[in-house]
Amino acid sequence: MSMRSRSTVWRLMAGRQALRLAVLGIAFACAGFAHAWVALDVGHNLDKPGATSARGRTEFEFNRDLALEIARALQAQGVEARLINADGSIRTLTARARAASGAELLIAVHHDSVQPQFLTPWAHDGMERLRSGDRFSGFSLFVSRRSTDLGAGLRCASAIGAGLIEDGFNPSLYHAEPVPGEFKPFADRTNGVHYFDNLVVLKEATMPALLLEAGVIVNRDEEERLLDPVRMRRMAGAIARSIRSCLAARRIGAARPVHF
Numbered sequence: 001m002s003m004r005s006r007s008t009v010w011r012l013m014a015g016r017q018a019l020r021l022a023v024l025g026i027a028f029a030c031a032g033f034a035h036a037w038v039a040l041d042v043g044h045n046l047d048k049p050g051a052t053s054a055r056g057r058t059e060f061e062f063n064r065d066l067a068l069e070i071a072r073a074l075q076a077q078g079v080e081a082r083l084i085n086a087d088g089s090i091r092t093l094t095a096r097a098r099a100a101s102g103a104e105l106l107i108a109v110h111h112d113s114v115q116p117q118f119l120t121p122w123a124h125d126g127m128e129r130l131r132s133g134d135r136f137s138g139f140s141l142f143v144s145r146r147s148t149d150l151g152a153g154l155r156c157a158s159a160i161g162a163g164l165i166e167d168g169f170n171p172s173l174y175h176a177e178p179v180p181g182e183f184k185p186f187a188d189r190t191n192g193v194h195y196f197d198n199l200v201v202l203k204e205a206t207m208p209a210l211l212l213e214a215g216v217i218v219n220r221d222e223e224e225r226l227l228d229p230v231r232m233r234r235m236a237g238a239i240a241r242s243i244r245s246c247l248a249a250r251r252i253g254a255a256r257p258v259h260f
C-alpha cells in the first residue's frame with residue numbers, strides 16, 4: 001500500500017476510534033461526579049506521533065490505548081475520567097493544559113524510548129528499525145517543581161509508582177543516570193518518580209500534574225509485554241486504584257480542620 005493510501009486508512013481508522021472514545025468520554029462524564037474529574041492526556045499527535053517502537057508502532061497508538069484502559073479502570077473505581085487528545089488532533093502542549101482546565105488531576109500518558117546512542121539497528125518485516133538493549137525497561141513517573149501544586153502531584157505520582165510496584169511492574173530508574181539527555185534527579189527513588197521541571201504540559205497545568213512513561217517501547221521484549229491486553233488492563237487497574245486513593249486522601253486532607 002502506498003504511503004498516501006496507508007495514511008488515509010490510518011486517519012479513517014483514527015477517526016472511527018476517536019468517535020468511539022468521544023462517546024465513552026460522554027459516558028464517563030455522566031457516570032462520575034460533576035465537580036471532580038481526572039484528565040488523561042494522550043501524549044503526542046497524529047502528525048508527530050512521538051517515539052517509534054522496535055517493531056515500528058507509533059508511541060501515540062500505545063499512549064491512546066493505555067489512556068483508554070486507565071479511563072475505563074477509573075470509571076470502574078467510581079472516578080470520572082476524560083481523555084484529552086484521543087483523536088490525536090491537539091497540536092500544542094499549551095492547548096492540552098487548557099483542555100484539562102477544571103480537572104482535579106492531570107496525567108500525561110506516554111511510552112518511553114532511550115537516548116540515540118543506546119539504539120541499535122535491526123531488521124523487522126523487511127524494514128530496518130531501531131531497538132534498545134534489555135537494560136532499559138520499566139515505567140517512570142515525572143513531576144515538575146514549576147507546577148501549580150507539586151506536593152499533590154508528587155503524592156499521586158508516588159502512589160501510582162507504589163501501586164505499580166505492588167502489582168509486579170518495575171521502575172526503569174535509568175532517567176537518573178549521568179548521561180547526556182538524562183540525569184533527571186529522583187523525587188521519590190523508591191517509587192520511580194523523577195523531577196523534570198521544564199516539561200511544558202506539567203508546568204503549565206493549573207492543577208496537580210504528572211507524566212507517566214508506562215514502559216520502553218524500543219525494548220523488543222517490553223514492547224510485546226506492553227501490547228498484551230491482559231497486562232495492559234492490570235497496569236491500568238493498578239494506576240486507577242492508586243489515583244483513587246491519592247485523590248481520596250487529598251479530599252479528606254482538604255476537608256479536615258487545621259489546628260495550630
Ligand SMILES: [Zn+2]
Nearest residue numbers: 043050110111
Ligand atoms: Zn512521549
